[in-house]
Amino acid sequence: xxxxxxxxxxxxxxxxxxxxxxxxxxxxxxxxxxxxxxxxxxxxxxxxxxxxxxxxxxxxxxxxxxxxxxxxxxxxxxxxxxxxxxxxxxxxxxxxxxxxxxxxxxxxxxxxxxxxxxxxxxxxxxxxxxxxxxxxxxxxxxxxxxxxxxxxxxxxxxxxxxxxxxxxxxxxxxxxxxxxxxxxxxxxxxxxxxxxxxxxxxxxxxxxxxxxxxxxxxxxxxxxxxxxxxxxxxxxxxxxxxxxxxxxxxxxxxxxxxxxxxxxxxxxxxxxxxxxxxxxxxxxxxxxxxxxxxxxxxxxxxxxxxxxxxxxxxxxxxxxxxxxxxxxxxxxxxxxxxxxxxxxxxxxxxxxxxxxxxxxxxxxxxxxxxxxxxxxxxxxxxxxxxxxxxxxxxxxxxxxxxxxxxxxxxxxxxxxxxxxxxxxxxxxxxxxxxxxxxxxxxxxxxxxxxxxxxxxxxxxxxxxxxxxxxxxxxxxxxxxxxxxxxxxxxxxxxxxx
Amino acid sequence: xxxxxxxxxxxxxxxxxxxxxxxxxxxxxxxxxxxxxxxxxxxxxxxxxxxxxxxxxxxxxxxxxxxxxxxxxxxxxxxxxxxxxxxxxxxxxxxxxxxxxxxxxxxxxxxxxxxxxxxxxxxxxxxxxxxxxxxxxxxxxxxxxxxxxxxxxxxxx
Numbered sequence: 346x347x348x349x350x351x352x353x354x355x356x357x358x359x360x361x362x363x364x365x366x367x368x369x370x371x372x373x374x375x376x377x378x379x380x381x382x383x384x385x386x387x388x389x390x391x392x393x394x395x396x397x398x399x400x401x402x403x404x405x406x407x408x409x410x411x412x413x414x415x416x417x418x419x420x421x422x423x424x425x426x427x428x429x430x431x432x433x434x435x436x437x438x439x440x441x442x443x444x445x446x447x448x449x450x451x452x453x454x455x456x457x458x459x460x461x462x463x464x465x466x467x468x469x470x471x472x473x474x475x476x477x478x479x480x481x482x483x484x485x486x487x488x489x490x491x492x493x494x495x496x497x498x499x500x501x502x503x504x505x506x507x508x509x510x511x512x513x514x515x516x517x518x519x520x521x522x523x524x525x526x527x528x529x530x531x532x533x534x535x536x537x538x539x540x541x542x543x544x545x546x547x548x549x550x551x552x553x554x555x556x557x558x559x560x561x562x563x564x565x566x567x568x569x570x571x572x573x574x575x576x577x578x579x580x581x582x583x584x585x586x587x588x589x590x591x592x593x594x595x596x597x598x599x600x601x602x603x604x605x606x607x608x609x610x611x612x613x614x615x616x617x618x619x620x621x622x623x624x625x626x627x628x629x630x631x632x633x634x635x636x637x638x639x640x641x642x643x644x645x646x647x648x649x650x651x652x653x654x655x656x657x658x659x660x661x662x663x664x665x666x667x668x669x670x671x672x673x674x675x676x677x678x679x680x681x682x683x684x685x686x687x688x689x690x691x692x693x694x695x696x697x698x699x700x701x702x703x704x705x706x707x708x709x710x711x712x713x714x715x716x717x718x719x720x721x722x723x724x725x726x727x728x729x730x731x732x733x734x735x736x737x738x739x740x741x742x743x744x745x746x747x748x749x750x751x752x753x754x755x756x757x758x759x760x761x762x763x764x765x766x767x768x769x770x771x772x773x774x775x776x777x778x779x780x781x782x783x784x785x786x787x788x789x790x791x792x793x794x795x796x797x798x799x800x801x802x803x804x805x806x807x808x809x810x811x812x813x814x815x816x817x818x819x820x821x822x823x824x825x826x827x828x829x830x831x832x833x834x835x836x837x838x839x840x841x842x
Numbered sequence: 843x844x845x846x847x848x849x850x851x852x853x854x855x856x857x858x859x860x861x862x863x864x865x866x867x868x869x870x871x872x873x874x875x876x877x878x879x880x881x882x883x884x885x886x887x888x889x890x891x892x893x894x895x896x897x898x899x900x901x902x903x904x905x906x907x908x909x910x911x912x913x914x915x916x917x918x919x920x921x922x923x924x925x926x927x928x929x930x931x932x933x934x935x936x937x938x939x940x941x942x943x944x945x946x947x948x949x950x951x952x953x954x955x956x957x958x959x960x961x962x963x964x965x966x967x968x969x970x971x972x973x974x975x976x977x978x979x980x981x982x983x984x985x986x987x988x989x990x991x992x993x994x995x996x997x998x999x
Contacts, residue, residue: 368982374854468937550900591933594933594958594961594962594965595929595933597957597958597961598929598957598958601958602883602929602955602957602979604979604980605886605957605979605981606883606885606889606980607980607981608885608886608979608980609886609979609981610885610889611980612889612980612981612982612983613892613983615888616893616983618892618896618983641980645958645959645961648958649961652961716990732991822946
């Protein structure tokens with residue numbers, strides 16, 4: 346007895362809110378490395394400010410003394426030097442040492458925060474722990490730790506900040522806490538106003554630190570939860586895309602397989618494996634096979650078009666495409682068909698390279714050239730030229746036929762899916778009606794410009810313009826530069842009636 | 843657009859019924875080459891068998907991948923070539939069987955024949971590093987024979 350279990354609970358835990366745990370709400374190493382770099386850059390800016398402060402102190406030391414900042418001890422120089430050395434060490438550990446258990450981006454950021462807090466405490470001590478707004482800079486570190494670390498870790502940082510600030514206050518006024526006991530038993534009015542001031546500062550700032558921690562860490566949790574949902578959604582879309590493709594493949598197979606069985610049998614008769622068939626029957630079979638091959642082509646083209654559309658949504662990796670090789674390959678492929686109708690393909694191709702998706706370029710040129718052959722008159726010629734324009738780094742591939750041409754009223758619609766004209770259908774019975782839709786999709790995916798000029802019974806010119814082209818030979822010695830942003834001209838149709 | 847993976851064709855008029863002129867028997871005058879063909883479509887099985895029989899090959903046809911694997915057993919007497927349909931039963935079964943055969947019988951030469959032609963190739967990326975020959979259906983006698991001859995020659999070399 347067979348037993349099968351089914352479960353469709355794929356959404357389980359999908360929307361769980363990341364809790365206070367250390368693991369769940371941590372950022373990935375890649376994100377942490379990015380943040381560590383950003384932190385280092387920010388610190389260089391602080392070092393710059395400190396240097397400016399020292400220059401200012403040299404010029405106007407009296408003004409600083411007036412506002413209560415003591416600069417004589419040379420602490421800004423020491424802090425600047427320490428931060429400089431620390432910054433260089435962080436960069437060395439991040440970029441020039443292999444990542445180990447003891448050299449992770451997380452430990453790097455921890456070291457940065459602790460050293461920064463120590464430096465800040467020194468600054469707070471010297472510029473005045475209650476006389477200036479310097480202690481408020483502790484808030485910045487709490488906010489950053491909430492962004493970089495988990496909730497618990499940022500709470501530890503907040504605790505450290507409170508302790509450090511208390512130590513700074515204690516160093517400034519060593520008797521502050523020693524007198525504490527006597528304060529409780531003595532009359533409140535006997536308290537020194539400065540002590541009340543210091544305790545009030547400490548209490549208020551500690552409250553502020555915890556409030557900031559609470560607010561920013563909650564915000565951070567919400568942001569990370571949303572980030573997780575976005576990732577989930579992206580994963581779902583990717584899975585759906587894969588499923589869709591599998592379904593399309595299955596449908597294509599189910600539709601095409603019976604046709605292939607029929608055509609295989611026809612091929613048996615054509616190959617005389619079932620005895621010699623009379624010419625009339627052979628003729629009829631050829632016609633059946635011709636129509637069936639058209640239908641088979643249509644079925645495969647629908648799959649190709651769907652895949653190309655999906656590729657447009659997926660910013661796939663672009664490669665350097667040698668267009669000359671691709672065009673020559675297409676011509677080689679199509680030569681037997683052209684030959685069977687006594688059509689000569691005349692290539693005149695300059696070598697150049699563009700960024701694009703190679704397989705798609707092949708589909709594009711194969712479609713355009715095979716169309717030129719299909720809609721030519723027997724015995725005519727098809728000219729394929731590729732010209733590289735060094736002035737504006739563009740290249741134009743033109744496919745010229747001398748065939749039935751396209752009527753003016755039809756020209757704007759040739760890229761529409763399943764568009765066909767009775768005139769064209771009469772000339773080429775096997776057209777799937779989506780060949781040019783495929784061309785259009787490839788052009789969109791690869792940001793190509795296509796110009797079509799046609800005159801009925803004279804012929805058609807398809808010109809594909811490719812931007813940012815490079816000479817094929819020059820490529821090897823050239824360092825690759827990122828492509829400059831160009832506007833996407835899209836698809837255009839121009840008349841030369 | 844019809845993309846063909848088949849080599850250049852020869853004129854079909856060279857063929858006659860029965861023993862075909864380019865058959866391996868005539869050419870080599872030696873033992874019959876054995877070819878295994880797995881396809882769930884009886885019409886395709888019949889077509890391939892007729893063509894290969896007429897050209898002097900020994901053909902073992904199987905309806906399912908499982909039948910084929912059972913027939914292989916653990917014997918070292920492998921067919922000279924196996925023609926597999928990718929979408930036999932389901933695509934997954936086709937690909938899984940291919941993986942299993944590759945693992946168990948690394949010496950067995952295989953080609954794939956499918957209605958989807960090159961469009962099936964994306965499903966092979968990542969499961970095999972080796973070059974895979976995919977032939978698009980329908981079965982065309984001249985090109986099928988030429989491919990088989992090529993593959994058998996390549997296997998010998």
